[in-house]
Amino acid sequence: MNTETDIGMQTPLPSVLAFSNIALFLDFDGTLVSIASHPDAVTLPPRQRRLLSTLQTRLKGALAIISGRRLADMERLTAPLPLTLMGCHGAQWRDSDGTRHAERLESEATVHLGAALTEFSQRHPGTVFEDKTYAFALHYRQAPQYERACRDTMTRLWQAHRDAYQLTEGKCLLELRHHACHKGRAVQRLLDTPPFRLRTPMFIGDDRTDEDAFPVVNAHGGFSVRVGEAAQSQATYRLDSVEEVLSWLERQTRSMSR
Ligand SMILES: [Mg+2]
Structure with missing residues (x-):
């Protein structure tokens, strides 16, 4: 640090x-x-x-x-x-x-993250899931009422995949970024x-x-x-x-x- x-x-x-x-x-x-x-x-x-x-x-x-x-x-x-x-x-x-x-990416992790975030964004209209191959971004600019839900979900997913991904935060977005x-x-x-x-x-x-x-x-x-x-x-x-x-x-x- x-x-x-x-x-x-x-x-x-x-x-x-x-x-x-x-x-x-x-x-x-x-x-x-x-x-x-x-x-x-x-x-x-x-x-x-x-x-x-x-x-x-x-x-x-x-x-x-x-x-x-x-x-x-x-x-x-x-x-x-x-x-x-x-x-x-x-x-x-x-x-x-x-x-x-x-x-190289672990396909099991990418499939799990992609599926979980696609489902999340469908259940929370206005949130946007962006698959950037080595990073998964969840945007909530258009749906600030879901910020808490986005945070909870991304934190849970990060805990499941923290060996390969880090959780970072930007303006109205949370991102799981591969260590690479x-x-x-x-x-x-x-x-x-x-x-x-x-x-x-x-x-x-x-x-x-x-x-x-x-x-x-x-x-x-x-x-x-x-x-x-x-x-x-x-x-x-x-x-x-x-x-x-x-x-x-x-x-x-x-x-x-x-
Ligand atoms: Mg630049």
């Missing part, structure tokens, strides 16, 4: 740093592209496409996008760039040569293999789930970068916005080409 002293406010990232030996890990939504009203409305604009392509070359392949989206979704958004991609917070991934991998969904584990997995190995890690992200990656990056003497206003976070550095992320990275690519 982290203590208060580990969690500080962030300082702005230096405008230029020795970038050629970085292993760069990027979150997607809210980091590389602005958050849209619906996740399906997001595309990868030409500016980001150019930047990722240049970074991939200059960093000799030590670039990965690590997102909560499904891997197939990330492949569709970034095609045809030959990037290392991780979906479902690292539970599924694709090497830059196109080889796909996925953490962990951006810190995802970063460590990549840092153990070429071309990421022996490089200094940098992780840039804006999400609560990115907090799992920051301590891993810090332990490797790397750069943990939170996107947004200064906040209680494990990140050491900060960039203000998506626009600042893009211009900061573009500046590094220019300095590397000199």
Whole structure:
């Protein structure tokens, strides 16, 4: 568990740093592209496409996008760039040569959770059950009167499957997330293999789930970068916005080409 002293406010990232030996890990939504009203409305604009392509070359392949989206979704958004991609917070991934991998799931648990939550949402109109393969989310935004019932059910299901799942909470939603969904584990997995190995890690992200990656990056003497206003976070550095992320990275690519 982290203590208060580990969690500080962030300082702005230096405008230029020795970038050629970085292993760069990027979150997607809210980091590389602005958050849209619906996740399906997001595309990868030409500016980001150019930047990722240049970074991939200059960093000799030590670039990965690590997102909560499904891997197939990330492949569709970034095609045809030959990037290392991780979906479902690292539970599924694709090497830059196109080889796909996925953490194994226990079908007994997934079938039980899927059936129980489908039945629950049918019996509690307005609640929404979302099967994200490695995570099961129960939303109650449209049915706040069922918050208690949602909590009781998700807690009961978590107790039955706590060896493989953790229970997390978001805005009007509860989520049972498989242990494989962990951006810190995802970063460590990549840092153990070429071309990421022996490089200094940098992780840039804006999400609560990115907090799992920051301590891993810090332990490797790397750069943990939170996107947004200064906040209680494990990140050491900060960039203000998506626009600042893009211009900061573009500046590094220019300095590397000199
Ligand atoms: Mg994000």
